[in-house]
Amino acid sequence: xxxxxxxxxxxxxxxxxxxxxxxxxxxxxxxxxxxxxxxxxxxxxxxxxxxxxxxxxxxxxxxxxxxxxxxxxxxxxxxxxxxxxxxxxxxxxxxxxxxxxxxxxxxxxxxxxxxxxxxxxxxxxxxxxxxxxxxxxxxxxxxxxxxxxxxxxxxxxxxxxxxxxxxxxxxxxxxxxxxxxxxxxxxxxxxxxxxxxxxxxxxxxxxxxxxxxxxxxxxxxxxxxxxxxxxxxxxxxxxxxxxxxxxxxxxxxxxxxxxxxxxxxxxxxxxxxxxxxxxxxxxxxxxxxxxxxxxxxxxxxxxxxxxxxxxxxxxxxxxxxxxxxxxxxxxxxxxxxxxxxxxxxxxxxxxxxxxxxxxxxxxxxxxxxxxxxxxxxxxxxxxxxxxxxxxxxxxxxxxxxxxxxxxxxxxxxxxxxxxxxxxxxxxxxxxxxxxxxxxxxxxxxxxxxxxxxxxxxxxxxxxxxxxxxxxxxxxxxxxxxxxxxxxxxxxxxxxxxxxxxxxxxxxxxxxxxxxxxxxxxxxxxxxxxxxxxxxxxxxxxxxxxxxxxxxxxxxxxxxxxxxxxxxxxxxxxxxxxxxxxxxxxxxxxxxxxxxxxxxxxxxxxxxxxxxxxxxxxxxxxxxxxxxxxxxxxxxxxxxxxxxxxxxxxxxxxxxxxxxxxxxxxxxxxxxxxxxxxxxxxxxxxxxxxxxxxxxxxxxxxxxxxxxxxxxxxxxxxxxxxxxxxxxxxxxxxxxxxxxxxxxxxxxxxxxxxxxxxxxxxxxxxxxxxxxxxxxxxxxxxxxxxxxxxxxxxxxxxxxxx
Amino acid sequence: xxxxxxxxxxxxxxxxxxxxxxxxxxxxxxxxxxxxxxxxxxxxxxxxxxxxxxxxxxxxxxxxxxxxxxxxxxxxxxxxxxxxxxxxxxxxxxxxxxxxxxxxxxxxxxxxxxxxxxxxxxxxxxxxxxxxxxxxxxxxxxxxxxxxxxxxxxxxxxxxx
Ligand code: FES
Ligand code: FES
Numbered sequence: 003x004x005x006x007x008x009x010x011x012x013x014x015x016x017x018x019x020x021x022x023x024x025x026x027x028x029x030x031x032x033x034x035x036x037x038x039x040x041x042x043x044x045x046x047x048x049x050x051x052x053x054x055x056x057x058x059x060x061x062x063x064x065x066x067x068x069x070x071x072x073x074x075x076x077x078x079x080x081x082x083x084x085x086x087x088x089x090x091x092x093x094x095x096x097x098x099x100x101x102x103x104x105x106x107x108x109x110x111x112x113x114x115x116x117x118x119x120x121x122x123x124x125x126x127x128x129x130x131x132x133x134x135x136x137x138x139x140x141x142x143x144x145x146x147x148x149x150x151x152x153x154x155x156x157x158x159x160x161x162x163x164x165x166x167x168x169x170x171x172x173x174x175x176x177x178x179x180x181x182x183x184x185x186x187x188x189x190x191x192x193x194x195x196x197x198x199x200x201x202x203x204x205x206x207x208x209x210x211x212x213x214x215x216x217x218x219x220x221x222x223x224x225x226x227x228x229x230x231x232x233x234x235x236x237x238x239x240x241x242x243x244x245x246x247x248x249x250x251x252x253x254x255x256x257x258x259x260x261x262x263x264x265x266x267x268x269x270x271x272x273x274x275x276x277x278x279x280x281x282x283x284x285x286x287x288x289x290x291x292x293x294x295x296x297x298x299x300x301x302x303x304x305x306x307x308x309x310x311x312x313x314x315x316x317x318x319x320x321x322x323x324x325x326x327x328x329x330x331x332x333x334x335x336x337x338x339x340x341x342x343x344x345x346x347x348x349x350x351x352x353x354x355x356x357x358x359x360x361x362x363x364x365x366x367x368x369x370x371x372x373x374x375x376x377x378x379x380x381x382x383x384x385x386x387x388x389x390x391x392x393x394x395x396x397x398x399x400x401x402x403x404x405x406x407x408x409x410x411x412x413x414x415x416x417x418x419x420x421x422x423x424x425x426x427x428x429x430x431x432x433x434x435x436x437x438x439x440x441x442x443x444x445x446x447x448x449x450x451x452x453x454x455x456x457x458x459x460x461x462x463x464x465x466x467x468x469x470x471x472x473x474x475x476x477x478x479x480x481x482x483x484x485x486x487x488x489x490x491x492x493x494x495x496x497x498x499x500x501x502x503x504x505x506x507x508x509x510x511x512x513x514x515x516x517x518x519x520x521x522x523x524x525x526x527x528x529x530x531x532x533x534x535x536x537x538x539x540x541x542x543x544x545x546x547x548x549x550x551x552x553x554x555x556x557x558x559x560x561x562x563x564x565x566x567x568x569x570x571x572x573x574x575x576x577x578x579x580x581x582x583x584x585x586x587x588x589x590x591x592x593x594x595x596x597x598x599x600x601x602x603x604x605x606x607x608x609x610x611x612x613x614x615x616x617x618x619x620x621x622x623x624x625x626x627x628x629x630x631x632x633x634x635x636x637x638x639x640x641x642x643x644x645x646x647x648x649x650x651x652x653x654x655x656x657x658x659x660x661x662x663x664x665x666x667x668x669x670x671x672x673x674x675x676x677x678x679x680x681x682x683x684x685x686x687x688x689x690x691x692x693x694x695x696x697x698x699x700x701x702x703x704x705x706x707x708x709x710x711x712x713x714x715x716x717x718x719x720x721x722x723x724x725x726x727x728x729x730x731x732x733x734x735x736x737x738x739x740x741x742x743x744x745x746x747x748x749x750x751x752x753x754x755x756x757x758x759x760x761x762x763x764x765x766x767x768x769x770x771x772x773x774x775x776x777x778x779x780x781x782x783x784x785x786x787x788x789x790x791x792x793x794x795x796x797x798x799x800x801x802x803x
Numbered sequence: 804x805x806x807x808x809x810x811x812x813x814x815x816x817x818x819x820x821x822x823x824x825x826x827x828x829x830x831x832x833x834x835x836x837x838x839x840x841x842x843x844x845x846x847x848x849x850x851x852x853x854x855x856x857x858x859x860x861x862x863x864x865x866x867x868x869x870x871x872x873x874x875x876x877x878x879x880x881x882x883x884x885x886x887x888x889x890x891x892x893x894x895x896x897x898x899x900x901x902x903x904x905x906x907x908x909x910x911x912x913x914x915x916x917x918x919x920x921x922x923x924x925x926x927x928x929x930x931x932x933x934x935x936x937x938x939x940x941x942x943x944x945x946x947x948x949x950x951x952x953x954x955x956x957x958x959x960x961x962x963x964x
Contacts, residue, residue, distance in 0.1 A: 024899065024901075025898065025901065027906070028897070028898040028903060028906070029898075030906075031903055031906025032881075032890070032894040032897050032898060032903070032906075032909060032913065033841070033882070033884070033885060033894065034839075034840070034841020034842070034880065034881035034882050034910040035841070036906050036907075038840075038843065038907065040834070040840075040843075040844060041834075041840040043835075123835075124831070125824070125826070125827070125831075213941065214905070214907075214941055215843075215845045215851060215905065215907040215908050215939065215940065215941050215942075216843070216845065216905070216907045217845075264905075264906065265905060266843070266845075266905045266906070266907030267904075267905040267907060267941050267942055269941070296844075298847065299845065299846040299847065299848065299851075520905055521903075521904035521905030521906065521942045522904070523904070686901050687901070689901075690901045690904060690942075690943060690947060691904075693943060693944030693945075693946050693947065694904060694941070694943055695944075696944060697941075697943075697944035697945070698941070720848055720850070721845075721846050721848060721850035721851055721939070722848070722850060726851075726939050726941065728932075728935075728936040728937075728938075728939060728945075729931070729932040729933075729936055729938075729945040729948065729949065730932050730933055730936045732932075732944055732945050732946075734946065735944060735946055
């Protein structure tokens with residue numbers, strides 16, 4: 003039946019799934035009325051300033067608080083010994099390790115937290131912090147992860163030196179954290195031994211930082227009378243914070259309230275629990291007044307939430323036609339001084355085993371060895387699911403390396419190895435089941451859009467003239483939406499998520515979810531999902547998250563899990579409501595439930611659409627006595643959604659660069675990104691996420707890195723040194739899409755925010771290396787700064803006229 | 804501790820007095836003493852632009868100016884943009900063109916773009932990108948911020964035409 007104008011109008015009123023609805027959250031942000039952490043001000047609140055270690059590895063001989071306590075305005079100085087009576091001197095990490103809240107006897111990385119000065123305002127607190135006298139005895143420093151397991155390496159973690167494991171299997175050295183592997187090593191080795199062609203490359207994902215515009219912070223407020231602890235916090239996962247705080251402090255979880263508020267970007271930085279939060283909580287318990295702690299930018303880049311630092315080796319075995327027979331990837335992971343890596347318990351290397359990518363690779367083996375060094379602890383997943391960027395970077399770089407070795411075009415080598423669309427669901431040789439995909443279609447669409455053949459011709463002409471032009475391809479598969487509780491838990495808590503919907507008598511609704519927006523626009527998009535499911539206008543559906551007293555339990559927003567997990571919970575909770583509504587409608591219309599059909603915002607009697615009940619009418623009826631026998635009043639539902647599988651968004655990207663061989667400067671001439679995130683909830687927001695993710699990919703590929711000298715000193719931790727692209731450097735982005743719905747997700751959505759970061763980084767690197775491919779270059783490590791690219795030109799002798 | 808002083812200036816059209824130590828930065832006076840939390844702190848080292856305000860007709864990073872320097876100044880912050888219940892064209896543009904995500908950079912962006920459009924009412928894309936380069940955004944990739952500024956430029960020029 004053709005949709006009538008009336009139906010189209012009703013549909014449009016919903017502003018549901020698939021519409022570019024403007025964002026609900028903007029109204030406060032454009033007026034400067036957001037409530038970010040540093041905007042919270044409670045009566046009597048004091049400020050905490052951190053005293054940090056100037057050394058990367060040193061013993062603390064003594065700490066003298068006297069001069070600090072004499073500073074006007076200083077109220078207290080807390081050190082590790084002050085935390086011991088409340089047993090909060092050490093805390094569990096999300097990586098199954100423990101971490102010193104304040105350094106206990108020794109410091110293990112530069113700028114490690116040593117003491118917190120509590121004072122009446124931030125100026126007095128920082129004056130006080132300057133006056134805390136700490137006497138250090140320097141120790142030998144371990145910076146290079148490759149030397150971490152040497153026999154004579156300095157032992158970083160004396161506290162666990164005699165432990166033969168820290169949560170993830172046997173350790174073989176005091177600086178060893180874990181070794182994790184997947185796949186069939188023997189079978190892989192034997193394919194390599196007999197392969198027609200093999201390629202091997204050392205590939206680094208340098209240490210970087212997500213660096214959201216807002217740093218981390220909290221306001222902790224403990225009420226001595228009621229025993230209630232309220233913590234306003236920059237957390238992407240408020241419920242997990244509540245559980246950890248309960249485990250740590252012994253305060254009943256029911257008396258702890260964690261409030262997320264507005265968050266000024268997260269990108270992974272705001273998942274872990276940091277010492278600053280814990281000390282602020284203790285300080286509030288001790289002083290009985292609220293305590294605010296706000297991280298400085300330098301502390302942010304130096305101490306909380308670094309990402310990557312994966313030193314990889316990629317190997318592929320193939321036949322002469324470039325068909326891959328086996329993959330062997332290994333990585334040495336530098337986790338710094340404490341393993342506060344955010345990882346599911348059973349997945350210490352995250353989802354690294356997605357490294358077979360979009361390709362049909364029959365045999366594979368991967369392995370990660372993680373070690374301690376004298377660097378800040380971590381790491382986090384920087385706009386990606388855990389270790390997915392590292393995995394995708396390796397496979398997408400190696401595809402190019404193999405293509406070059408065999409002189410096969412870089413698009414063609416991908417075509418030859420893609421998992422065919424008719425093979426889904428497809429089980430990878432490393433144990434994942436890719437739910438859906440159509441890689442050939444995506445690639446061909448992109449190649450056509452950019453005139454790939456034409457670009458290659460132009461490149462050949464430029465090369466003949468000695469000019470450098472690079473064409474980068476990336477055809478990635480992401481893995482997001484952690485995740486099925488049988489494989490994914492953190493500290494024993496499954497990574498399900500939740501939604502609680504209450505429909506009011508007048509047909510408006512409020513929904514609360516276990517996730518936490520940091521700019522993704524959840525208040526807008528979740529309402530769209532529910533609007534379509536319930537036939538109520540998204541304008542009348544209020545979304546709340548981040549307050550643990552209100553929202554049902556969930557694992558938060560990271561790893562692009564909001565749409566795959568909480569978005570599914572929203573749809574399922576709405577369906578429970580719709581099922582009840584159907585029973586009410588049948589009762590009111592005096593027909594059987596089976597005689598009704600759903601149409602946009604109402605139930606119609608089949609064959610007689612004039613007889614109908616709208617959702618609004620049903621909402622009112624649900625709050626009366628006129629209900630089917632035995633039915634309770636109300637129109638509410640809660641869903642705890644345990645996803646049956648991860649989701650696997652994919653994309654095909656092309657990047658064209660021109661490189662000045664005399665200066666090493668790279669100009670991104672064109673970037674074309676096709677993403678397939680399944681069902682599209684809000685195209686405007688999707689496009690915004692892709693722009694942002696590509697820009698963060700650009701940042702990583704062309705400038706971000708956190709370097710150290712041999713003493714473990716940071717060499718670039720302010721925004722002067724650490725590269726955040728401005729509007730001037732940032733390229734123009736072209737976006738496109740295909741839609742391959744996830745078969746197991748209630749609305750077919752897959753998640754999108756991370757794809758452009760994960761897929762963008764290798765695409766940029768592939769473009770830069772491709773510019774040098776005709777000169778025999780197979781790999782260049784990031785970041786591709788002008789200086790480093792110029793060094794490559796110099797090494798090739800092409801930098802002079 | 805140095806002696807405190809009273810500083811008087813105009814904040815979004817209203818006369819205000821604030822008592823500060825000479826070392827106090829304007830961003831802290833605005834946010835902590837004058838309840839104007841629209842301008843944000845992203846670095847305190849004058850790199851990010853989140854704290855941008857307009858002082859006497861110039862964009863200023865308010866983490867880089869002392870409050871005592873503001874005696875008798877005219878200060879405009881994001882809180883001063885909406886007039887009589889009507890959004891400024893830039894505020895509207897940022898929403899219409901999806902020029903913000905987390906919103907943390909937005910007050911600084913809008914305030915900076917305001918100064919740009921005062922100096923150059925119809926900037927090219929290149930000029931917008933250049934003018935906005937002192938304001939960092941981690942979320943949007945700037946493309947929609949450019950569009951938001953263009954939206955406002957069009958709206959303002961058609962209003963004045
Ligand atoms: S806070 Fe002033 S420029 Fe960053
Ligand atoms: S919108 Fe988040 S920093 Fe710009």
